Amino acid sequence: MNPASPAQSATVSSAPAGVPAVRLVGVTKAFGSGRSAVHALRGVDMVVPGGQLLMLVGPSGCGKTTLISIISGVLNADGGVAEVFGVDWSTLNGGRKTVRRGELIGFVFQQFNLIHTLTALENVSVPLLVRGVDRHEANDRAAQALKDVGLGERMNVPPSSLSGGMQQRVAIARALVGQPRLLVCDEPTANLDGQTGQMVMELIHTAARSNDPTGQPRVVIVVTHDSRIFHYADRIEEMEDGRLKSRPSQVILDEAKHIPHYDKPSPDSGEES
């Protein structure tokens, strides 16, 4: 586990007092109906306090992506309660949910999901423009966000002329430019080589260690298969068949160390140019 981790073995029972960043109670979700229904989530309970970098791990099809979709409000749960910073998503209509999502959450995707006809700077400015921020101010803040991820010199090029690692850094800048309180990352290192993946995780880890605009510690949830990055987690939750397995994070991490490609980063890990 990361040495700076404040909550190495946080569990539902150890949720902090006050309003948690994420609170899930009995969340269920099924796709389809009748006999052909696929039960992606079968009653998930989870509390994520502020300042935590949580990793959701588990085999393909276990419900990880469905879970973060519900947490981030892009998918409705069939049953249970899904609250983010004290707001139950099910109480918001489509428009209010969209606006709140834009204010609270930043996204990093496996496929980067950058708009290839825009420059890196324009891509990063989009979340601000969506919120109605003036174009010049949006550009200034986007430029700063790109500098923060080490791409100050490449901001006016389209994503297609950047390497995979650089594109993911642009995506991280886009996710962070709006100062989200919750950062949701779906397989952020899956399409990257080991060294670049570590570089990207360093940025995500740094984001997790910084405060959001309200002065509260930011929350980061990472869905991953990549055991090489498990050590960045403050807490690891393992999913199987739509449920959380109640295994301590340290056990999962210890197991990952026995996987041949487990690779703790060296302090001077770099990235391709």
Next chain:
Amino acid sequence: MERIAIKMLVGDRAKYLSLVFGLAFAVLLIAQQGSIFLGLMLRSTGFLQNIAQPDLWISDPHIRYIADVRPLNDHDLYRVRSIPGIAWAVPFFAARTMVDLPDGTYKSVQLIGIDRSTLIGQPPDMTEGRLEDLRLVDAVLVEESARPKLGHVKVGDILKLNDKRAKIVGFCRAKLGFESNAIIYTTYDNAVRFTPTGRKRMTFILAKAKPGEDPQLIAAAVNRLPDLGAFTLEEIRWRTVQFILIETGIGINFGITVLLGFIVGLVVSAATFYQFTLENLRHFAVLKAIGARTSMLVKMILLQALVVGLIGYGIGVGLAGAFSLIGRKPGAELAVFFPWQLMVVSLVAMILTVSVGSLLSLRRVITLEPAVVFK
């Protein structure tokens, strides 16, 4: 976000150009085929296009179109002249005849015979020679575009019209008729001589109301005379157009062509725009996920549709306009008429096309689940 929408649109050059040119082609087809259709309709009115002086065109009352005429007697002219309120009434002759060319071949020509004394019915413009020389013996004027058709004739050359000698005394400019035959002007007397006919020789009587007299009342008076009908220019023009549209099948055939152009353009453009949206669906889902409301995405798509539609419309109408300029050149065989109403029709067609394309796209974007960003 408008800038972002535009950059999303134009950033992918290949798709953007295929969209623009798909629309431009649709508009071009509609405007160009429409302008040819209107041009042909205008041409179908033949020599009517060149004559503006009379208030009334008097002929057989059952006339169906300009070239389908039962000639009048000479004494019909005197009957018309006797109607109170008539300022003048002059004979007018129009018939198709043959001209022998020096190389042994022959050509059909439209022979126009106008009143010798007043020269009413004269060509709109003279390009060489004097109009008054038409009063000389055997004199004819040849319409400019007929020069090459008649073997590059010049002033002073002799033509043979039905074996009768005709001397070219000048050239003029006039609009061609439906068959695009060469037009030859002469006096009424010469025309009758060049083209032997029966007892009835007069194609039309051209009449003018006295100042202050109502041409409609005079027309009613003419209509009361046996075997005579009076028409205004618009009435006779409309009879001709109706005949061409309904009796010849040209209307339905051109209508189908224009409709097919519209349908092909609509389907291609709507499908291309829809495809463009589908390919950007993931980006729209990302925008939705990061806080863009559906109304914002709707505005973006409508803006993209409007931009691509207006550019496509501009190119299409521009090309159709350039095409019509070619058709307006003197002597051009192309019959083109491009009024502003046709531009409006093309604009409506374009709006309909992009509306269909953007409605399909909007349906997908409005129902789009942002959760697809994780797939």
